[in-house]
Amino acid sequence: MIKVNLDHSSLKTVELDNNKVKQIHEIIKTKSGAGNDFLGWIEWPEAFNKNEYDEMKKVANSLRSKIDILVTIGIGGSYLGIRAADEMIRGLNHSDKIKIIYSGHTMSSTYIAQLSEYLKNKKFGICVISKSGTTTEPGIAFRTLEKQLIEQSGIEKAKELIVAVTDGSRGALKTLANKKGYLTFTIPDDIGGRFSVLTPVGIFPLLVAGINTDNIFKGAIKAKNNLVQNDLTNQAYKYAAARNALYKQGYKAEALVTYELQMQYINEWWKQLFGESEGKEGKGLFPTSMVFSTDLHSMGQWVQEGPRKVIFETIIKIQNPVGNLSVELDQDNYDGLNFLAGKSFHEINSVAIEGVIDAHVNAGKMPNIILEFEKMDDEQFGYLVYFFELAVAMSGYMMGINPFDQPGVEVYKHNMFKLLGKPGIK
Numbered sequence: 001m002i003k004v005n006l007d008h009s010s011l012k013t014v015e016l017d018n019n020k021v022k023q024i025h026e027i028i029k030t031k032s033g034a035g036n037d038f039l040g041w042i043e044w045p046e047a048f049n050k051n052e053y054d055e056m057k058k059v060a061n062s063l064r065s066k067i068d069i070l071v072t073i074g075i076g077g078s079y080l081g082i083r084a085a086d087e088m089i090r091g092l093n094h095s096d097k098i099k100i101i102y103s104g105h106t107m108s109s110t111y112i113a114q115l116s117e118y119l120k121n122k123k124f125g126i127c128v129i130s131k132s133g134t135t136t137e138p139g140i141a142f143r144t145l146e147k148q149l150i151e152q153s154g155i156e157k158a159k160e161l162i163v164a165v166t167d168g169s170r171g172a173l174k175t176l177a178n179k180k181g182y183l184t185f186t187i188p189d190d191i192g193g194r195f196s197v198l199t200p201v202g203i204f205p206l207l208v209a210g211i212n213t214d215n216i217f218k219g220a221i222k223a224k225n226n227l228v229q230n231d232l233t234n235q236a237y238k239y240a241a242a243r244n245a246l247y248k249q250g251y252k253a254e255a256l257v258t259y260e261l262q263m264q265y266i267n268e269w270w271k272q273l274f275g276e277s278e279g280k281e282g283k284g285l286f287p288t289s290m291v292f293s294t295d296l297h298s299m300g301q302w303v304q305e306g307p308r309k310v311i312f313e314t315i316i317k318i319q320n321p322v323g324n325l326s327v328e329l330d331q332d333n334y335d336g337l338n339f340l341a342g343k344s345f346h347e348i349n350s351v352a353i354e355g356v357i358d359a360h361v362n363a364g365k366m367p368n369i370i371l372e373f374e375k376m377d378d379e380q381f382g383y384l385v386y387f388f389e390l391a392v393a394m395s396g397y398m399m400g401i402n403p404f405d406q407p408g409v410e411v412y413k414h415n416m417f418k419l420l421g422k423p424g425i426k
């Protein structure tokens with residue numbers, strides 16, 4: 001369901017380090033590398049807690065009948081995957097009764113104030129998500145919106161409308177939820193935030209959104225079963241080896257490019273996955289992203305003629321679109337576009353992909369890795385999550401770092417706490 005095409009990457013097969021891939025495959029398989037206590041995502045698509053899943057389905061169904069809006073409160077891995085899945089699967093203008101609104105990923109006073117105003121007299125519920133249970137952004141957003149929900153619905157009703165997803169036993173959010181009588185679902189200890197979208201972090205809100213999460217798991221299991229080879233025939237490893245080979249040649253950044261507007265948040269989710277996993281010890285490709293053809297009209301010039309050997313592109317190409325409209329014939333043809341009449345939008349988008357690849361690769365000397373995706377639905381979402389998680393594990397180990405920690409993020413958190421006067425922080 002994802003094929004890696006290196007025809008336009010400028011890479012020769014010998015440049016891909018098959019031996020290293022084989023060694024690291026053993027390290028991943030035997031769980032003997034750095035960060036090996038965070039490999040729970042490998043078995044998760046089959047090993048997840050089925051009783052908890054059934055319970056989540058019940059609670060989500062009941063919540064769907066009581067609300068119009070679900071406000072999810074979380075940041076980073078407790079936010080991006082949910083939005084990525086929702087927008088990719090339901091689309092940007094869906095007709096499902098439940099709307100998801102995201103909060104806790106910003107401390108902007110304007111954003112929270114406007115959201116709070118918007119939620120006045122609306123039927124909303126809250127899913128507050130934090131693995132550590134101590135993150136400031138979701139913490140303060142929850143304080144505000146919880147108070148509003150209680151004021152609007154009454155304390156007893158609010159208890160039915162608030163769900164917390166957090167650590168099974170530790171952290172301020174777990175304690176708070178237990179004390180106040182909010183239902184909780186568990187993020188496993190051995191799955192880090194950015195690897196957690198298939199745990200209750202993503203699955204519970206997506207159930208509330210009416211998304212078929214069984215199909216998401218089906219896709220993830222398919223990936224788990226497909227991506228078993230110990231060498232470059234494994235597509236996730238092939239992608240990891242290709243980006244490492246370009247990194248070795250001196251490239252500093254990788255832009256993930258989608259031609260589907262509703263996959264913009266796949267890009268955002270991917271940026272956290274690769275950025276937080278690999279940017280360490282002075283190493284790592286800078287993960288950036290673009291949406292084409294939108295950004296061709298803003299970034300296209302830089303990509304075509306800016307400095308070379310800085311950035312390469314990884315293009316997501318969708319084989320089968322969800323809908324397939326065609327351009328209408330117009331009697332007047334004032335715009336001169338009748339030469340496109342009868343052609344489908346997908347056909348035109350696909351021609352654009354070919355044309356852009358040719359322009360960027362041949363004229364622009366910009367390597368392109370192509371990721372061929374079969375489709376853009378729930379099952380494909382599960383597949384791509386597993387694919388990229390396995391790829392980043394391989395890629396991070398190839399770079400010689402621990403892909404499963406994020407010590408650098410703590411520096412800003414510490415400074416912020418110090419400046420805000422958190423007790424016990426010097």
Ligand SMILES: O=P(O)(O)OC[C@H]1O[C@](O)(CO)[C@@H](O)[C@@H]1O
Pocket residue numbers: 075076077078129130131132133134135138193194276406409
């Ligand atoms: O779920 P939590 O613990 O609130 O953390 C949110 C995010 O913050 C980080 O710890 C740092 O940005 C991420 O790794 C994580 O996804």
